[in-house]
Amino acid sequence: MDQWYESLHSEGLLSDASYEKIKLHEKAGLFSVHWEIKTLLYIGVLLLTAGLGILVYKNIDTIGHQFVLLFIALLVLGSFTYCFKYALPFDRAKVKAPNTAFDYVLLLGTISFLTFTAYLQYQYQVFGSNYGLATFIPMVLLFLTAYYFDHLGVLSMAIANLALWMGVSVTPKELLHNYDFDSEHIIYTYLLLGVLLLVLAFVSQKFDLKAHFKFSYQHYGLHVSFIALLAGYFHFYNSIFAMFWILGLAGLALIFYADAYRSRSFYFLLLVILYSYIALSSLAIRMVTQVENVGGLYLAFLYFLGSGAGLIVLLINLNRKLKSE
Amino acid sequence: MIVFNKEWLHNLRIQEQVQSYRDKGYINNDEFKLARQRYAVGFYMPNPFVRAGLFLLTLLIVTVGDGLLSLMASAGSMIASPVWSFFLAVISYAALEAIIHSEQHFRSGVDDALELIVACQFATGFGIMLAKTQGYDGNTLRLTFSIFLFIVTLVLTLRFLNRLTAAIAVASLFAAFFFAWNGVTTSGLATAPFLLMILSAVTYLIALRIGKKPELVNYKDCISMIEIVSLVVIYASGNYYIVQTLGNVLGPDHDINKPLPLGGFFWSYTMLMPLVFVFYGFKRKDAIRLRIGLILIVAAVATFRNYYHLFPAEIMLTLAGIFTILVAWLTIRYLATPKNGFTYTEPGEKLLLDYLRVESLITAQSVANMPSAPKHDDSRFGGGDFGGGGASESF
Numbered sequence: 204m205d206q207w208y209e210s211l212h213s214e215g216l217l218s219d220a221s222y223e224k225i226k227l228h229e230k231a232g233l234f235s236v237h238w239e240i241k242t243l244l245y246i247g248v249l250l251l252t253a254g255l256g257i258l259v260y261k262n263i264d265t266i267g268h269q270f271v272l273l274f275i276a277l278l279v280l281g282s283f284t285y286c287f288k289y290a291l292p293f294d295r296a297k298v299k300a301p302n303t304a305f306d307y308v309l310l311l312g313t314i315s316f317l318t319f320t321a322y323l324q325y326q327y328q329v330f331g332s333n334y335g336l337a338t339f340i341p342m343v344l345l346f347l348t349a350y351y352f353d354h355l356g357v358l359s360m361a362i363a364n365l366a367l368w369m370g371v372s373v374t375p376k377e378l379l380h381n382y383d384f385d386s387e388h389i390i391y392t393y394l395l396l397g398v399l400l401l402v403l404a405f406v407s408q409k410f411d412l413k414a415h416f417k418f419s420y421q422h423y424g425l426h427v428s429f430i431a432l433l434a435g436y437f438h439f440y441n442s443i444f445a446m447f448w449i450l451g452l453a454g455l456a457l458i459f460y461a462d463a464y465r466s467r468s469f470y471f472l473l474l475v476i477l478y479s480y481i482a483l484s485s486l487a488i489r490m491v492t493q494v495e496n497v498g499g500l501y502l503a504f505l506y507f508l509g510s511g512a513g514l515i516v517l518l519i520n521l522n523r524k525l526k527s528e
Numbered sequence: 529m530i531v532f533n534k535e536w537l538h539n540l541r542i543q544e545q546v547q548s549y550r551d552k553g554y555i556n557n558d559e560f561k562l563a564r565q566r567y568a569v570g571f572y573m574p575n576p577f578v579r580a581g582l583f584l585l586t587l588l589i590v591t592v593g594d595g596l597l598s599l600m601a602s603a604g605s606m607i608a609s610p611v612w613s614f615f616l617a618v619i620s621y622a623a624l625e626a627i628i629h630s631e632q633h634f635r636s637g638v639d640d641a642l643e644l645i646v647a648c649q650f651a652t653g654f655g656i657m658l659a660k661t662q663g664y665d666g667n668t669l670r671l672t673f674s675i676f677l678f679i680v681t682l683v684l685t686l687r688f689l690n691r692l693t694a695a696i697a698v699a700s701l702f703a704a705f706f707f708a709w710n711g712v713t714t715s716g717l718a719t720a721p722f723l724l725m726i727l728s729a730v731t732y733l734i735a736l737r738i739g740k741k742p743e744l745v746n747y748k749d750c751i752s753m754i755e756i757v758s759l760v761v762i763y764a765s766g767n768y769y770i771v772q773t774l775g776n777v778l779g780p781d782h783d784i785n786k787p788l789p790l791g792g793f794f795w796s797y798t799m800l801m802p803l804v805f806v807f808y809g810f811k812r813k814d815a816i817r818l819r820i821g822l823i824l825i826v827a828a829v830a831t832f833r834n835y836y837h838l839f840p841a842e843i844m845l846t847l848a849g850i851f852t853i854l855v856a857w858l859t860i861r862y863l864a865t866p867k868n869g870f871t872y873t874e875p876g877e878k879l880l881l882d883y884l885r886v887e888s889l890i891t892a893q894s895v896a897n898m899p900s901a902p903k904h905d906d907s908r909f910g911g912g913d914f915g916g917g918g919a920s921e922s923f
Binding site: 207208211214216217218221224225228232233234235236237239240243244246247248249250251252253254255257258261303304307469470472473476477497500501504505507508511512514515518519521522 | 541542545546549552554555556559562563566572574575576577578580581582584585586588589592593595596599638813815818819822840841842843844845846847848849850851852853855856857859860863866869870871872873
């Protein structure tokens with residue numbers, strides 16, 4: 204690697220102090236294994252918790268599972284003791300982890316805890332046949348953990364559990380694989396969940412309560428709401444109510460377009476634009492299919508050419524505008 | 529040969545360096561801005577999200593545009609001939625050159641997509657051409673195709689510095705050698721692993737050497753890609769499972785379970801090679817070798833498990849988890865103060881992963897995939913605390 208700082212310094216672009224600082228670090232030539240270690244920790248936690256979960260599950264009728272359970276309980280206890288001992292005091296703003304291992308210890312404790320409650324429910328029916336409660340309590344504990352220790356991963360788990368409690372599963376894979384959108388009931392549940400998450404995103408920012416959680420809430424909230432609205436539109440395709448779903452989608456898109464623009468979030472801008480484009484295209488296709496000869500096909504092609512090019516120009520301009528401001 | 533403005537490419541490297549100095553806190557913001565002004569870059573380089581959006585939209589437009597053209601031309605028999613594919617490829621290529629010259633796009637998503645499309649269209653045209661020729665056996669056809677693909681992707685890489693086409697170029701080069709060897713020697717399949725091992729090792733060493741040449745500095749990213757592909761091929765060409773499966777699928781007798789001759793050699797190669805990569809990665813402080821080695825350890829374990837089931841999967845998972853955490857933990861303890869030129873402190877460079885917080889998303893995904901529950905009966909894990917259950921009645 205060329206050392207540009209020499210020439211930058213001789214051109215007078217770098218102060219002597221900065222130059223010395225860079226030189227010192229470059230000379231030391233330290234190789235950081237930070238990301239490798241973090242990845243290892245993360246994979247380790249996932250492997251261990253998955254292994255233990257299956258271990259209990261498979262050996263549930265034998266004596267051996269008692270030991271596995273004891274081990275899991277000790278893991279939970281140990282992890283949480285560690286976390287309570289080393290955690291920095293709670294604060295409404297973002298709290299940094301005291302050390303790098305902390306986040307992973309907490310993750311280990313939380314996932315093991317979930318395994319443990321699931322076992323209790325199965326073996327002793329702690330929550331009886333009240334399945335709402337059986338998912339509600341872990342969910343509350345997950346949210347508390349996420350907020351108290353300031354952990355985004357646990358927050359995502361809490362959101363997934365919230366969806367579960369509401370009767371749907373919200374993780375991306377489930378959304379894609381179980382496109383089970385034909386039941387009105389599920390569409391309404393999704394929509395409610397999405398709006399709830401978006402409200403939580405708003406609250407996080409407005410009341411400055413862990414404002415950095417907004418990203419996770421909004422990420423899940425937007426995907427779920429848009430998919431629910433699109434699903435609603437197609438479900439009521441032939442009824443007059445189809446219009447309302449599209450109007451709702453347009454409203455949502457407008458609100459969050461403005462929000463994403465304000466907060467300079469390209470990710471959410473892209474999300475809003477692409478979902479709106481899907482909605483717009485489905486409307487266009489609907490119109491084009493009214494034409495009953497090959498002309499319709501030409502129109503469809505022309506629509507995609509024109510709109511695609513227009514969208515590219517829009518994205519490029521947006522990028523320039525946000526960058527220059 | 530390179531289509532992009534070379535001075536800007538040079539300035540871009542300086543800017544990246546200066547940016548990393550700022551992220552690490554070596555220089556202040558004023559110095560950063562000053563350096564950026566002095567070494568200005570005129571490329572249009574949007575952020576990763578806009579780039580992804582532009583990439584998708586370009587794919588859409590080209591697909592639809594080509595569809596429209598094909599529809600208009602569908603009256604004649606032209607679109608079934610390879611010439612049509614070449615024609616579309618030339619149009620895409622012209623668009624690619626035009627967008628770079630007039631709008632100064634550089635890795636903007638538009639040029640990335642077009643480069644890929646050009647390669648695909650040329651390959652399709654040539655594929656149709658080959659399919660229509662008669663009198664050659666399959667091996668010769670595959671050889672010809674590999675050579676053609678190599679030439680197309682090589683030219684694209686040389687002109688547009690595209691990392692993906694660089695990877696495809698190396699891969700097709702290896703494929704070409706493989707098919708050529710297969711065609712000329714009678715013992716083709718049995719000796720092919722050794723040919724590929726030597727070939728990829730030589731390629732890797734060449735890539736390492738030319739990666740240091742100052743006159744090739746613009747190709748640094750592409751050369752890194754070559755290193756990655758060659759390392760993977762070095763390993764894959766001696767991996768027991770791959771050698772056995774490929775040999776049996778391509779060979780005369782399709783017996784999947786026939787053990788390999790020289791099994792001991794291939795087994796040691798499978799298990800030891802990743803460790804060699806990791807060792808030399810550490811020794812030479814080479815991040816590519818180190819990371820590829822770490823990933824290949826997983827491949828080695830998976831290969832082993834495919835043949836020998838020492839433990840059931842869940843015990844393997846648990847043990848592997850404990851082992852991985854221990855290794856990470858010990859490394860952290862060991863590197864509490866930097867030793868032997870290694871440190872545990874954050875490199876300070878912002879990665880795309882940080883923007884997306886991918887990790888937290890993956891966590892949610894993996895939790896939802898844990899043993900999922902049947903809905904409302906008292907079988908194992910009733911109630912479905914882990915997701916997947918989707919018991920909408922309880923809401």
